[in-house]
Amino acid sequence: MKNRILHILTLAAALLLSARPSMAQEAVEIPGGSFHSILPEVEGKPLEVESFYMDVTAVTNSEFTEFLMENPRWRRSQIPAAFAGEGYLRHWQDDLTPGEESPADAPVTRVSWFAANAYCGWKGGRLPTLDEWEYSAQLMEFDTPAQSNAFASELMGWYSTVNTDNIRSVGSTGIVNKYGVRDQFGLIMEWVEDFEPPMGSDFQLNCGSMGRMQQAGNLYSYAASVRYMTRMSFTPQTTTGMIGFRCAYDAPLTRNLYSEPALREVLP
């Protein structure tokens, strides 16, 4: 039932789009591979992820402004309540001005899943799937498990100190995966296409499941479960001061297709 509602709303949301963008955002290819999800249902079985492209950085305030200029119906004053909660871009000065507290090169936040999804569609891409996002996030290089754990510990500290009043520029965290994707941690949390992962109906994230989520000796899983938990609490209308997004692309056709100026004219 829920999935059907989501599907219908997504289709409706797509109809709100008007123009297509003139250029694709910088993205890099993430070669396919596998990784271990923290979800207990798939524990022990590595998840396969196919190659895809993903934006190097999160979508910025200035990039989102560009989207809003071309797609008026996603502006704060016009977006239907079904597609975003009351907090949608509430920190912006007005419809098209991020304002002093939202620097042009800082990631856009207070955007709903619908808006993020629409933006990525406009860019000729889509939101990354949860598995793609998490796979990319795990593609960091550490020399030792101790270093990895130290990083995860810092990450837990970050989850306890997120400062939505002072979100820094994209690329500023110094955290980068081995293919050049930046800031998957330390800046904001990000929407993914399927932010509620499929799970057995009898499974809920609670304190009893936390232990099951922790792979032995790996603090990273622990930090990841905070992220899963936060995403799972969202609805597609949720807008908070710490959630933004980046886009993914089915490499490389889709991205180029939609960025062709000639095709822009014929697409709806």
Added chain:
Amino acid sequence: MLLCSFTALQAQSLEYQIDGMTFGMPEARVYTDDYDGPPVVGDYISMLPNLVPLDYEGNKHHHIRMDTMVQEIEVANGVRYRAWTFGGTVPGPVIHVKEGDRITFTMTNRSDEMVTITEPGVASSQFLEQTAANNFMDAQPSIMPMPHSMDFHSGTVAASDKWRTIAPGQTIEFDFVANYPGTYIYHCGTPSVLMHTAMGQHGVMVVSPKDGYTDDYEVDREYVVVQSEYYLRPGAGELYQYDFEGAQNVNPSHVVFNGHQSILHDQPLKANAGERVRIHFSNNGPSGTSSFHIIGAIFDRVWMEGHPFNEMRGMQTVLLGASSSATIDFIVPEEGSYTLIDHEFADAEKGATGTLIAGPRK
């Protein structure tokens, strides 16, 4: 979590009774509205160490609101952090009800909103009047959007329904009956539950027994004292932040009474020689034990978990695990100063002490 809000849950709406207690509450409601009123609403809600006296006969149906939001607070001299709170303080407000009372509880997750606790709204709560008059922790509103939930140990319900996690901006509303007398903690149950409670999301509800604790005497004073741990380390700026390793290894940076290392010294409990004092003492953890003692006093009567059937006498310390409590009566022997202490001295020297000042016998 979200799955639940879309999937029809098994209806829980058929009330029934066992041993005079009421079970079978209606399904919780999760919704979004534009509430921007006072974050704590209710007639019998106070700031530690106070307890609002129950001035009614029989049972009552309470309508209680306690929102969850972020406040930057001081927990020791020079140590401030952005706490995840219920009601704006750590621990959260003291809720007082009577055994058998029904509670309709409402909580909005306002972690993505600046909420002030120093401006009591009209007909809100004594708690907000007290925090406005005595902002000891120097609480300043802040924003850190996170999913949260509420778990009342005083409630007997399906946690999968009533203690559901809600996103920033959402509100949850549910009913329960305080079937058992005692002092019960409440806390956030959202994973990591260690992190959420250590970040400050806990408090107590005192469920007074309908027939009291004893017919032998009346107490002269009644207080609530909560012990808890902080796991903090210096952060990037001036503020402290959550120390994940400290929390995992149960190595607290501070162990405190009523949320602050010195609050119970700067604002000591008051009594007079010869008086009977009752303390509802709760160890809210999240992970440590407490061996509560008062230097110079012997606990005349102790009711473990605050249940009147669990009476003990002549105790020097009361050992409490995380989320355990005791209701403690003692006679203040002489004029002078008495130290409340966790006799696990490592905890005491991290802050788990307080003072009771006794005036002359009246």
